[in-house]
Amino acid sequence: MKKITKIPLPFQIIIGLFIGVILGLYLGNNPAFANTYIKPFGIVFLNLIKLVIVPLVFSSLVVGVSELKDIKKLGKIGLKTFIFYMITTILAITISLIFANILKPGTGFNLPANLSEIKVNQAPKFIDTLLNIIPANPLKALVEGNMLQIIIFSLLLGSGLLSIKEKSKTVFAFFDGISNAMISITNAIMKLAPIGVIGLITPVVATNGPKVLLPLLKVILVVYFVCIVHALFTYSISIKVFTKMKVSSFFKKAFTPIFVAFTTSSSAGTLPVSIETVQTDMGVSKSIASFVLPLGATINMDGTAVYQGVCALFIAQVYGIDLNVYQQIIIVLTTTLASIGTAGVPGAGVIMLAMVLQSVGLPIEGIALVAGIDRIFDMIRTVVNVLGDITCSVVIAHSEKELDYTKH
Numbered sequence: 580m581k582k583i584t585k586i587p588l589p590f591q592i593i594i595g596l597f598i599g600v601i602l603g604l605y606l607g608n609n610p611a612f613a614n615t616y617i618k619p620f621g622i623v624f625l626n627l628i629k630l631v632i633v634p635l636v637f638s639s640l641v642v643g644v645s646e647l648k649d650i651k652k653l654g655k656i657g658l659k660t661f662i663f664y665m666i667t668t669i670l671a672i673t674i675s676l677i678f679a680n681i682l683k684p685g686t687g688f689n690l691p692a693n694l695s696e697i698k699v700n701q702a703p704k705f706i707d708t709l710l711n712i713i714p715a716n717p718l719k720a721l722v723e724g725n726m727l728q729i730i731i732f733s734l735l736l737g738s739g740l741l742s743i744k745e746k747s748k749t750v751f752a753f754f755d756g757i758s759n760a761m762i763s764i765t766n767a768i769m770k771l772a773p774i775g776v777i778g779l780i781t782p783v784v785a786t787n788g789p790k791v792l793l794p795l796l797k798v799i800l801v802v803y804f805v806c807i808v809h810a811l812f813t814y815s816i817s818i819k820v821f822t823k824m825k826v827s828s829f830f831k832k833a834f835t836p837i838f839v840a841f842t843t844s845s846s847a848g849t850l851p852v853s854i855e856t857v858q859t860d861m862g863v864s865k866s867i868a869s870f871v872l873p874l875g876a877t878i879n880m881d882g883t884a885v886y887q888g889v890c891a892l893f894i895a896q897v898y899g900i901d902l903n904v905y906q907q908i909i910i911v912l913t914t915t916l917a918s919i920g921t922a923g924v925p926g927a928g929v930i931m932l933a934m935v936l937q938s939v940g941l942p943i944e945g946i947a948l949v950a951g952i953d954r955i956f957d958m959i960r961t962v963v964n965v966l967g968d969i970t971c972s973v974v975i976a977h978s979e980k981e982l983d984y985t986k987h
Contacts, residue, residue, distance in 0.1 A: 603784025624775025644737025685896025
C-alpha cells in the first residue's frame with residue numbers, strides 16, 4: 580500500500596486562501612454570518628501567534644546579544660541594519676511615485692458627494708518617539724507589548740549579561756530555553772494555519788465584495804503591482820549582489836512567511852514564523868535573526884511606503900491637483916522619516932498618510948477614499964514589510980559571515 584504524501588504547509592495555506600475567497604464571495608450577501616461564525620477561527624489563530632511574540636522577541640534578543648560575544652559587533656550590525664532599512668524605504672517610495680505618475684490611478688474616479696473627513700490620530704513627534712523608546716518600566720513594556728521598548732530593554736539586558744561573562748551562563752541558558760520553547764509552540768500553531776487563513780480571509784472578502792471594490796480597483800491594482808515590482812526588483816538585487824544565495828531559492832524558502840503575512844496583515848504576528856524560517860531554512864544565525872527581524876517588524880515599512888506614494892498621488896489626481904517634482908521629493912523625505920516616527924503606533928499607515936498629505940498641502944479628507952478598504956492594502960504591504968525584514972537578515976548574516984550555505 581502506497582504511503583499518502585503529506586501536502587506541504589505553504590500549499591495548505593494557499594488552499595485555505597482559495598477556500599476563504601470562494602466562501603467569502605458566496606457569503607457576499609450575508610457578511611454578518613462570515614463575521615459571526617467564521618471570523619472567530621481567524622481571531623483565535625492570530626491570537627495564538629501573538630501569544631508567542633513578546634516572550635520570543637525578548638528571549639531571542641537577549642540570547643542573540645550573548646552569541647555576538649562583542650558589544651562593538653552589536654553596534655556595527657545595528658548600523659548596517661538601520662542603513663539597509665532606510666535605503667529600501669527610500670527606494671520603495673520612489674518606485675511607487677514613478678509608477679503612480681505613469682499609471683495615474685486617480686484619473687476617471689468620481690469623487691463621492693458624501694465624502695466626509697476621517698478622524699486621524701495625532702502623529703507623534705519624532706523627538707517623543709526617540710524619548711519613548713527607553714522604558715521607564717520594562718515590565719510595563721512587556722505587558723503592553725511595546726516592541727521598541729522591549730527591543731531596547733532586551734539589548735541592554737543582553738549587553739549587561741555579556742559584560743559579566745561566566746556569571747551569566749545560567750541566565751543565558753534560561754532565556755535560550757524560553758526562545759526554543761516559543762519556536763516549538765510556533766511550529767505547533769502553524770499546523771492550524773490553513774483553518775486560520777480561512778477564518779481571516781472569508782470575512783474580508785464577504786464584507787468588501789466586488790461591488791465595493793470595483794470603483795477603487797485601479798488604485799488597488801497599482802498598489803499591488805508596485806509592491807510586487809519592489810519585492811522582485813529591490814530584494815532580488817539585494818540577495819543577488821550582497822549574498823551568494825540563489826534568488827529563486829530565497830523566494831521559495833520565504834513562501835510560508837509571505838502567506839502568513841498576507842493573511843494576518845501583521846508584521847509582528849508573522850515574526851515567529853519569519854525567525855524560524857530564516858534560521859532553519861535559510862541558515863541565518865540566531866544572533867542575527869534575533870536582532871534584525873524584531874527591529875524590522877517595528878521600523879521597516881517598505882510596503883507601507885509604497886502605499887503612501889501611490890495613495891498620495893491617487894488623492895492628488897482625484898482632486899485634480901498636480902504635484903511638481905519638489906513636492907514629490909517632499910513625499911519621499913516625509914515617508915522615510917515618518918516610518919521611524921510612527922514605529923509601533925497603532926494605525927501607523929493612516930497616520931503616515933495624513934502626515935504625507937499635510938506635507939504637500941493635499942486635503943486630509945482624501946484619506947476617506949481609501950480608508951474603507953485599508954484591510955485590502957494592508958495585506959500586500961505587510962507582505963513587502965516582512966519580505967524586507969527577511970532580506971535584510973540574510974544580507975546582514977552574509978556580511979558577518981554568519982549565513983550557513985549548507986542549508987541552501
